[in-house]
Amino acid sequence: MQPAPIFGRCGPGVSHFIAACANAFAKAYLQNRSQSAANYINQQLVTLQKKITGLNQAKTALTTKLSSLPKNSPTKAADQALLKTDQSQIAKLTQKYAATSALAAQTNGGSIISPATPPGKPSSPKKLLILPSGLIAGLLIGLAIAFLVDRRDKRIHDSAHVERLLDLPVLLDLPPGAFGREVSIASPRSKTGQEFTDLAHGVAAALGEGNHVVFVAGATPGPAGSVVAANLAVTLARTHSEVVLVCANMNSTVAPKLLGLSDGEGLAELIAGSATVRDVVQGPAGMPGLWVITPGADPSLAFYHLQHDTGRALTSQLRRDARYVIIEAQAADDGADTFALGEFADAAVVTIEIARSTKSDAIDCVRRLRQLRTPVLGAAVLPALGKRITVRPPRQAPPRPAPSEPGRDSAPAGRGPSSDFSTVSGTSANAQDKKDRAARAREGRGGRADSIPGT
Secondary structure (H helix, E strand, O other), X not given: OOOOOOOOOOOHHHHHHHHHXXXXXXXXXXXXXXXXXXXXXXXXXXXXXXXXXXXXHHHHHHHHHHHHXXXXXXXXXXXXXXXXXXXXXXXXXXXXXXXXXXXXHHOOOOOOOOOOOOOOOOOOOOHHHHHHHXXXXXXXXXXXXXXXXXXXXXXXXXXXXXXXXXXXXXXXEOOOOOOOOOEOOOOOOOHHHHHHHHHHHHHHXXXXXXXXXXXXXXXXXXXXXXXXXXXXXXXXXXXXXXXXXXEOOOOOOOHHHHOOOOOOOOHHHHHHOOOOHHHHEEEOOOOOOEEEEOOOOOOHHHHHHOOHHHHHHHHHHHHHHOOEEEEEEEOOOOOHHHHHHHHHOOEEEEEEEEOOOEHHHHHHHHHHHHHOOOOEEEEEEEEOOOOOOOEOOOOOOOOEOOOOOOOOOOOOOOOOOOOXXXXXXXXXXXXXXXXXXXXXXXXXXXXXXXXXXXX
């Protein structure tokens, strides 16, 4: 299909009509110029003729007057001078009239150099010029828009973005829909469970032999860090050795629900000195080697009583009694107090939610960990969970109680968190704790009677 002419898309008849109109307009314009010039010259000639006629009449009157005056008339000389003046003006005006009359023959307003003709082919668009120019302009505009959108978008969109932003390796990268509609402990045979198995092996290999404390920090408000910490603790207990999970995310943790544990005394009461480890620790049913310290009945106690020495004593005790201690905490909102436990960890894992965690949240979380001088192993990246999620607990079964007598399901020396930790907050045990220990002593139960088995 041939492109339409520049004059329009109605066919060649329109272009011929427009060309004729252009020629007619040019002719009319030139005729108007010629007529205007002729009218102006004619007006000039009429004016000159009137002046010449008036002077001729004055000349005739003076001539008649001079012929009737006597030779000795006193006015004769003046009249003769006036007559000569009129004759001179008449001569000048006659010359000017002749010159103006000559211009009247040259009043042509101009001529058409090249008449308007219909084009033989379209003058535009020129494909070789328009297409490359359009591509380049579109590319520049697209780059500008993409730059503005990227500058305005503060969220993290994928694991590669995490590596570029934080300069950290991604230890866990869960795809969208990894947990389905309900969040639960991942099955070891599922793809998500295999991802957590790889994470557990990577963390264990990075830490090496010995007992270690791992700090799982949630960069974004919500339970995402809790989900990662619970699955990591379950996987380490299954693949390695005894694990204690400390739920230091006091307000938004979902670890107890994920593990089917009941609410009650926990970390807050332990820090406040009103309970021992044996009082607060719980063992999820069907998960040997795993022990959990829940946030507690009154989380505000942790905020009021958590001090540096308290945190150091707690982590030191748990480190001695378990191979791995997993502490989950929140970097944002009101998690500043329990986040300080990261100082006593051997390594940290930062939890990032795709399309929910912001760049500033992630950077601030890593910055705070580095201020605490906590080595950051890497990041755990998972799809956005939000602040409110649906938790699917495991099958209903009673949790494993901590044994109360030595030699019966107790762990070997140095294994399992000790329950004799009533002075963790730096204060002495309360009176009831003393009575309990005295009763156990009378019954023949020693200091390791409250130890928790690893299997």
